[in-house]
Amino acid sequence: MTTLQDQMKQAVALAAVDQISSGMVLGLGSGSTAALMIKELGARLKDGRLKDLVGVTTSFQGEVLAAELGIPLQALNAVDRIDLAIDGADEVDPGFQLIKGGGACHVQEKLVAVRAERFVVVVDASKVVQTLNLEFPLPVEVLPGAWRQVQAQLNSMGGEAQLRMAVKKAGPVVTDQGNLVLDVKFAGGINEPADLELAINNLPGVLENGLFINLADQVLVGEIIDGMPRVRDLAKG
Numbered sequence: 595m596t597t598l599q600d601q602m603k604q605a606v607a608l609a610a611v612d613q614i615s616s617g618m619v620l621g622l623g624s625g626s627t628a629a630l631m632i633k634e635l636g637a638r639l640k641d642g643r644l645k646d647l648v649g650v651t652t653s654f655q656g657e658v659l660a661a662e663l664g665i666p667l668q669a670l671n672a673v674d675r676i677d678l679a680i681d682g683a684d685e686v687d688p689g690f691q692l693i694k695g696g697g698a699c700h701v702q703e704k705l706v707a708v709r710a711e712r713f714v715v716v717v718d719a720s721k722v723v724q725t726l727n728l729e730f731p732l733p734v735e736v737l738p739g740a741w742r743q744v745q746a747q748l749n750s751m752g753g754e755a756q757l758r759m760a761v762k763k764a765g766p767v768v769t770d771q772g773n774l775v776l777d778v779k780f781a782g783g784i785n786e787p788a789d790l791e792l793a794i795n796n797l798p799g800v801l802e803n804g805l806f807i808n809l810a811d812q813v814l815v816g817e818i819i820d821g822m823p824r825v826r827d828l829a830k831g
Protein backbone atom coordinates (compact mmCIF):
# COMPACT_ATOMS: atom_id res chain seq x y z
CA MET A 595 0.00 0.00 0.00
CA THR A 596 1.27 3.50 -0.84
CA THR A 597 1.57 5.72 2.23
CA LEU A 598 1.22 9.51 2.19
CA GLN A 599 4.97 9.73 2.77
CA ASP A 600 5.57 7.53 -0.30
CA GLN A 601 3.36 9.88 -2.36
CA MET A 602 5.32 12.92 -1.16
CA LYS A 603 8.61 11.22 -2.01
CA GLN A 604 7.38 10.20 -5.45
CA ALA A 605 6.17 13.73 -6.24
CA VAL A 606 9.40 15.39 -5.21
CA ALA A 607 11.53 12.81 -7.02
CA LEU A 608 9.66 13.51 -10.28
CA ALA A 609 10.03 17.28 -9.81
CA ALA A 610 13.78 16.88 -9.42
CA VAL A 611 14.10 14.78 -12.58
CA ASP A 612 12.36 17.62 -14.46
CA GLN A 613 15.55 19.65 -13.83
CA ILE A 614 17.73 17.16 -15.70
CA SER A 615 18.74 17.90 -19.30
CA SER A 616 20.33 15.59 -21.87
CA GLY A 617 24.12 15.56 -21.82
CA MET A 618 24.48 16.22 -18.09
CA VAL A 619 26.87 14.53 -15.69
CA LEU A 620 24.64 13.73 -12.71
CA GLY A 621 25.33 12.99 -9.07
CA LEU A 622 22.91 10.27 -8.01
CA GLY A 623 22.06 10.29 -4.32
CA SER A 624 21.12 7.47 -1.96
CA GLY A 625 18.11 6.53 0.13
CA SER A 626 14.48 5.87 -0.77
CA THR A 627 13.68 9.31 -2.29
CA ALA A 628 16.85 9.33 -4.38
CA ALA A 629 16.04 5.78 -5.52
CA LEU A 630 12.67 7.01 -6.86
CA MET A 631 14.52 9.78 -8.70
CA ILE A 632 16.97 7.26 -10.21
CA LYS A 633 14.07 5.03 -11.32
CA GLU A 634 12.36 7.96 -13.06
CA LEU A 635 15.66 8.91 -14.69
CA GLY A 636 16.02 5.33 -15.96
CA ALA A 637 12.49 5.47 -17.41
CA ARG A 638 13.16 8.76 -19.23
CA LEU A 639 16.42 7.41 -20.64
CA LYS A 640 14.67 4.28 -21.82
CA ASP A 641 11.87 6.10 -23.65
CA GLY A 642 14.25 8.71 -25.13
CA ARG A 643 13.03 11.80 -23.24
CA LEU A 644 16.62 12.10 -21.93
CA LYS A 645 19.87 10.97 -23.53
CA ASP A 646 23.67 11.11 -23.29
CA LEU A 647 23.68 11.18 -19.50
CA VAL A 648 26.39 9.96 -17.17
CA GLY A 649 25.70 9.18 -13.52
CA VAL A 650 28.08 9.29 -10.58
CA THR A 651 26.62 7.22 -7.75
CA THR A 652 27.02 7.81 -4.01
CA SER A 653 26.55 4.26 -2.72
CA PHE A 654 26.47 0.58 -3.51
CA GLN A 655 22.64 0.95 -3.48
CA GLY A 656 22.73 3.56 -6.26
CA GLU A 657 25.32 1.66 -8.26
CA VAL A 658 23.22 -1.52 -8.35
CA LEU A 659 19.99 0.35 -9.13
CA ALA A 660 21.52 2.48 -11.89
CA ALA A 661 23.17 -0.57 -13.47
CA GLU A 662 19.83 -2.44 -13.44
CA LEU A 663 18.19 0.51 -15.21
CA GLY A 664 20.93 0.83 -17.81
CA ILE A 665 22.09 4.27 -16.65
CA PRO A 666 25.70 4.81 -17.80
CA LEU A 667 28.00 5.35 -14.80
CA GLN A 668 31.43 6.83 -14.22
CA ALA A 669 33.56 6.91 -11.10
CA LEU A 670 34.03 10.24 -9.32
CA ASN A 671 37.69 10.17 -10.31
CA ALA A 672 36.79 9.72 -13.98
CA VAL A 673 34.59 12.79 -14.47
CA ASP A 674 35.80 16.36 -14.92
CA ARG A 675 32.56 17.89 -13.64
CA ILE A 676 29.19 17.12 -12.08
CA ASP A 677 26.50 19.41 -13.49
CA LEU A 678 23.73 18.53 -11.07
CA ALA A 679 23.49 16.31 -7.98
CA ILE A 680 20.14 15.23 -6.56
CA ASP A 681 19.91 13.61 -3.15
CA GLY A 682 17.62 13.15 -0.16
CA ALA A 683 18.23 14.31 3.40
CA ASP A 684 17.22 13.34 6.91
CA GLU A 685 16.74 16.90 8.15
CA VAL A 686 16.79 20.34 6.51
CA ASP A 687 16.85 23.58 8.52
CA PRO A 688 15.64 27.03 7.33
CA GLY A 689 19.17 27.97 6.21
CA PHE A 690 19.35 24.81 4.02
CA GLN A 691 21.86 23.12 6.34
CA LEU A 692 21.34 19.37 6.31
CA ILE A 693 21.76 16.20 8.27
CA LYS A 694 22.40 13.26 5.96
CA GLY A 695 23.66 9.73 6.42
CA GLY A 696 20.52 7.92 7.52
CA GLY A 697 21.57 5.28 5.00
CA ALA A 698 25.23 5.51 6.08
CA CYS A 699 26.22 6.89 2.66
CA HIS A 700 27.24 10.42 3.66
CA VAL A 701 30.95 10.07 2.83
CA GLN A 702 30.34 9.59 -0.88
CA GLU A 703 27.25 11.81 -0.84
CA LYS A 704 29.26 14.75 0.46
CA LEU A 705 32.05 14.19 -2.08
CA VAL A 706 29.50 14.38 -4.89
CA ALA A 707 27.55 17.32 -3.40
CA VAL A 708 30.74 19.37 -2.96
CA ARG A 709 31.74 18.69 -6.54
CA ALA A 710 28.36 19.48 -8.11
CA GLU A 711 27.68 22.76 -9.87
CA ARG A 712 24.18 22.55 -8.46
CA PHE A 713 22.95 20.44 -5.55
CA VAL A 714 19.20 19.85 -5.29
CA VAL A 715 17.80 18.23 -2.15
CA VAL A 716 14.57 16.23 -2.30
CA VAL A 717 12.65 15.59 0.91
CA ASP A 718 9.17 14.90 2.17
CA ALA A 719 7.60 17.43 4.52
CA SER A 720 8.59 15.48 7.66
CA LYS A 721 12.26 16.35 7.09
CA VAL A 722 11.90 20.14 7.38
CA VAL A 723 12.89 21.28 10.91
CA GLN A 724 13.70 24.49 12.74
CA THR A 725 16.74 23.08 14.57
CA LEU A 726 18.87 20.16 13.41
CA ASN A 727 19.34 17.05 15.54
CA LEU A 728 16.39 17.50 17.92
CA GLU A 729 14.95 14.37 16.33
CA PHE A 730 17.46 12.80 13.96
CA PRO A 731 20.88 11.72 15.30
CA LEU A 732 23.94 12.96 13.45
CA PRO A 733 25.77 10.11 11.66
CA VAL A 734 29.56 10.05 11.98
CA GLU A 735 31.59 7.52 9.99
CA VAL A 736 34.59 6.20 11.96
CA LEU A 737 37.46 3.81 11.42
CA PRO A 738 36.55 0.48 13.09
CA GLY A 739 39.71 0.50 15.22
CA ALA A 740 38.87 3.93 16.64
CA TRP A 741 35.14 3.80 17.31
CA ARG A 742 35.32 3.70 21.10
CA GLN A 743 37.88 6.50 21.23
CA VAL A 744 35.79 8.70 18.90
CA GLN A 745 32.64 7.82 20.87
CA ALA A 746 34.31 9.04 24.07
CA GLN A 747 35.43 12.26 22.37
CA LEU A 748 31.97 12.94 20.94
CA ASN A 749 30.49 12.35 24.40
CA SER A 750 32.98 14.80 25.91
CA MET A 751 31.81 17.36 23.31
CA GLY A 752 28.30 17.10 24.79
CA GLY A 753 26.96 14.38 22.52
CA GLU A 754 25.51 10.99 23.19
CA ALA A 755 27.04 8.71 20.58
CA GLN A 756 25.78 5.22 19.85
CA LEU A 757 27.23 2.63 17.51
CA ARG A 758 24.71 1.94 14.73
CA MET A 759 23.71 -1.70 14.79
CA ALA A 760 22.67 -3.74 11.75
CA VAL A 761 19.17 -5.13 11.42
CA LYS A 762 19.55 -8.36 9.45
CA LYS A 763 23.12 -9.07 10.59
CA ALA A 764 24.68 -9.58 14.00
CA GLY A 765 26.86 -6.64 14.98
CA PRO A 766 27.26 -3.13 13.60
CA VAL A 767 26.35 -1.49 10.30
CA VAL A 768 29.42 -1.55 8.05
CA THR A 769 29.58 1.28 5.49
CA ASP A 770 30.41 0.98 1.77
CA GLN A 771 33.96 1.98 2.78
CA GLY A 772 34.19 -0.77 5.45
CA ASN A 773 33.83 1.60 8.40
CA LEU A 774 31.37 1.99 11.30
CA VAL A 775 28.80 4.68 12.12
CA LEU A 776 28.23 6.50 15.40
CA ASP A 777 24.84 8.23 15.68
CA VAL A 778 25.07 11.29 17.92
CA LYS A 779 22.40 13.30 19.73
CA PHE A 780 23.28 16.69 21.21
CA ALA A 781 20.98 17.93 23.97
CA GLY A 782 19.00 20.89 22.62
CA GLY A 783 19.95 20.05 19.03
CA ILE A 784 22.73 21.56 16.91
CA ASN A 785 22.85 25.35 17.08
CA GLU A 786 26.18 25.97 15.33
CA PRO A 787 26.24 23.33 12.58
CA ALA A 788 29.15 24.84 10.63
CA ASP A 789 31.45 24.83 13.67
CA LEU A 790 30.34 21.37 14.72
CA GLU A 791 30.95 19.90 11.26
CA LEU A 792 34.57 21.02 11.39
CA ALA A 793 35.12 20.07 15.04
CA ILE A 794 33.89 16.52 14.50
CA ASN A 795 35.87 16.03 11.30
CA ASN A 796 38.95 17.15 13.22
CA LEU A 797 38.79 14.12 15.55
CA PRO A 798 41.34 11.48 14.55
CA GLY A 799 39.54 8.38 13.29
CA VAL A 800 36.57 10.29 11.84
CA LEU A 801 36.08 9.92 8.08
CA GLU A 802 33.15 12.29 7.70
CA ASN A 803 30.02 13.44 9.47
CA GLY A 804 26.52 13.98 8.11
CA LEU A 805 26.35 17.78 8.45
CA PHE A 806 26.14 19.25 4.94
CA ILE A 807 26.89 22.94 5.36
CA ASN A 808 26.25 25.57 2.66
CA LEU A 809 25.99 22.88 -0.03
CA ALA A 810 22.30 22.78 -0.95
CA ASP A 811 21.31 25.20 -3.72
CA GLN A 812 17.65 24.23 -3.74
CA VAL A 813 15.37 22.20 -1.46
CA LEU A 814 12.25 20.64 -2.96
CA VAL A 815 9.68 19.46 -0.45
CA GLY A 816 6.97 16.91 -1.20
CA GLU A 817 3.73 17.66 0.66
CA ILE A 818 0.12 16.56 0.70
CA ILE A 819 -2.27 19.50 0.23
CA ASP A 820 -6.02 18.83 0.17
CA GLY A 821 -5.26 15.15 -0.21
CA MET A 822 -3.05 15.65 -3.28
CA PRO A 823 0.74 15.38 -3.52
CA ARG A 824 2.40 18.74 -4.27
CA VAL A 825 5.97 20.02 -4.47
CA ARG A 826 7.12 23.22 -2.75
CA ASP A 827 10.35 25.00 -3.63
CA LEU A 828 11.49 25.83 -0.09
CA ALA A 829 12.44 29.46 0.46
CA LYS A 830 15.77 29.90 2.22
CA GLY A 831 15.38 31.53 5.64
Ligand SMILES: O=C(CO)[C@H](O)[C@H](O)COP(=O)(O)O
Nearest residue numbers: 625626627682695696697699
Ligand atom coordinates in the same frame (compact mmCIF):
# COMPACT_ATOMS: atom_id res chain seq x y z
O1 LIG B 1 21.52 10.58 3.49
C1 LIG B 1 20.97 9.60 3.05
C2 LIG B 1 21.61 8.27 2.96
O2 LIG B 1 22.85 8.26 3.57
C3 LIG B 1 19.57 9.72 2.54
O3 LIG B 1 19.54 10.66 1.51
C4 LIG B 1 18.70 10.13 3.69
O4 LIG B 1 18.82 9.17 4.73
C5 LIG B 1 17.22 10.28 3.28
O5 LIG B 1 16.72 9.02 2.92
P1 LIG B 1 15.21 8.80 2.51
O6 LIG B 1 14.99 9.50 1.22
O7 LIG B 1 15.09 7.30 2.42
O8 LIG B 1 14.36 9.36 3.61
